[in-house]
Amino acid sequence: MWTRLDNRELATVLAALRVWQRCGLTADTPTPEDSMASDDGTISILQPAEIDKLCEKLNETEDASGWIAQARELYGSDEIEIDEDAVLSQGDEGAFVSAWVWVSNEEMGIEQEDE
DSSP states (O other), rough: OOOOOOOHHHHHHHHHHHHHHTGGGGGOOOHOOOOOHTTTSSSSSOOOHHHHHHHHHHHOOOOOHHHHHHHHHHHHHHEOOTTOOOEEEEEEEOOOEEEEEEOOTTTTTOOOOOO
């Protein structure tokens, strides 16, 4: 799942993580948040060092504009659309740039209704 957060939303999530790190993990009795953080006990709750890493990950910003421009030049068309704020997944030898690929109703075998 990809979710884009604006600066205000990201700041709130980071603040909530830090509050959870400082207060939630030290609660003497289980809280409703414990259940949420553990997916009703199916996963282990992140520990303080893991929350530090998550906050660092959320704070990472990379300038994707060059990658997006190159992807648009190489692959952009009427059937492949690349958003200005496309998601970028950078590796050692390149990057994946998210794109929208058009699939028509006809290609899906969906008949058009007469209007």
